[in-house]
Amino acid sequence: MAGEFGNPEVVQEDLDILLIGGGMACCGAGYEVMRWADAAKAELGMDLKIKLVDKAAMDRSGAVAQGLSAINTYIGTEQDPADYARMVSNDLMGITRDDLAYDLGRHVDDSVHLFEEWGLPIWKTDENGERHDGSQGLPALKDGGKPVRSGKWQIMINGESYKWIVAEAAKKALGMDRIQERVFIVKLVNDKNDPNRIAGAVGFSTRDHKVFVFKAKAILLAAGGCVNIFRPRSVGEGTGRAWYPVWNAGSTYAMAAEAGAELTMMENRFVPARFKDGYGPVGAWFLLFKAQAVNANGEVYMQKNKELLNDYPPYGQAAVPASCLRNHLMLKEMKEGRGPIYMDTVTALAKLRETLTPREVKHLEAEAWEDFLDMCVGQCGIWVGENIEPEKKNSELMPTEPYLLGSHSGCCGIWVSGPTDIGAPTDELHADKDKIPAHLPKGWSWGYRSMTTVKGLFTAGDGVGASGHKFSSGSHAEGRMCAKSMVKYCIDNKDLKPELDTPVEQLVEEIYKPVRTYLEFKDYTTAIDVNPNYITPKMLQFRLQKIMDEYVAGVATYYTTNDKMLKVAEEKLEMLKEDAEKMRAKDLHELLRAWENYHRILTAEAHMQHIQFRQESRYPGFYYRADKNFVDEENWHCFVNSVYDKNSKKWNCFKRAHVDLVDKSK
């Protein structure tokens, strides 16, 4: 039966492996999974049924949609994975999982080599030290080709079509029959016979009136991080602009939490300092063009305020201080009235001109534009619109609204099993080990790499907590690791028959509730958006953003909150959750918006609960608890983890001990 609005067709499918998301992580998994699935078929006669679903179109979905101008994680021959784990730890104020970072460090380059093989142009330096912005004729990275490094870990690419290239490889490996685009997954479903096991997922088509009910033994949930829970700086005519891609709405964290997975470090957030209004990237300017950020008086605040870094040893004193602390120094200037803050492009380009030929300078200026054209075309619009020629006029910088993510310079996410061959400490010391729910694993490794604490549920990329700085290449590599583990899980659980713990009719009703609400009440008033019986998804989103902005350390308060403000936020979020039940959907587009909001609310709540639980300000520059405005290494050098009870709708936060597995004194 073909579906119609309010009466969707229900499509049910039994799978072995379901991949949710079509971003870097799922493209990695999609590429890798067939190799292991084919081997399982050849050697064991197992014909694994696999499907990938993405709410959007894979060619341009996720955070890499617009393209990128650098791959931010490439270890190369100059560093080793332990260096990488040290960098990740320092940048995230000491609380990351060394096992995950080290493991990623030893695998990530392989994904970069594949990207190059698939046609991604990577800038190279030839034997004379000359730079080539493409791969023409120079040896491939895996054959000793030397990448142009914009920083210690980053390499430059011509990456406008990066996502196309990576998606194409996944599509070719999987085959289009195993891919379904424009399917938004709303919730995961646990197993009827084991509440701590995954059994399936449900979602709907954003184009047709169809609901999909998937049963699967293993699910990879890699639907990115979360944007738009805080009121963005761009409002009114600028609505819709943000640094983080507006289509990742916290689905990863919310759905995992509802399925009972343990989350970690949800108090962490990322507040990137970017070019104002266009949110354009700053990496190439700082690292490649050696520009400095200055206050309105032209003073380099990283120099001027460097004493402040001593308040946060050892994270402030590293060669590259933690990202949040760099914001901390900038915010001092802004708060004390010495803004605007500028990227001093004029001085940087003038200095480069001293040593370069006019032709080289022209080339460099083209590169500066290309940096934006590759990954943030909107910033070019700002430069053109505001008559900015970077060699003549500096550009404003601004710390953005907060975002939640686990693969860039942030580390919130889900607690996952690490590799089996690296030390896996159990909880000890100051961690409240008695408060950790008994059903949760004790150590850091419980068998399958990247499996969450829910059996059969895996995550990668922005989903994996306590291990940031994976970026595009690392997320891809992590997806590939998941694919391998998931096939192994399916082989080990050959006879498992997942059974959904909720009847299909109930799941369909739940998904279509906003549509039902609309159809029931739409004639009550003559103005479609004004109705006492429902709230539009747009209005609900505004309410969420206002609460988070004003009480949970958004831009309105210079990222500052306190225990009292958090208490108010807690109450308001509780009420918002109640009202979310009354969201309406007048079409499929609004149904998508309604469910995105629902995911956002749960993600926001997790963030708020974790900030409330952690009695310190671990990330100055990203957020401050004014009532606990210090880093307390003695009591809070630990993970804050949580589990959510979908029945009582309550969060349980607890500590887990942090242990260094890599020597941090180096």
Ligand code: FAD
């Ligand atoms: P994504 O790639 O974002 O993919 C998420 C996927 O989930 C998307 O396909 C989305 O459509 C889908 N999805 C979301 N919700 C649902 C749902 N409910 N149901 C179904 N599908 C869903 N890395 C670099 O290496 N270099 C850089 O220069 C760089 N710059 C960056 C700039 C920005 C602004 C951002 C945000 C990131 C940048 N990164 C960079 C990091 C890189 O983009 C991420 O690390 C990587 O994309 C994370 O991969 P992922 O698969 O976890 O998420």
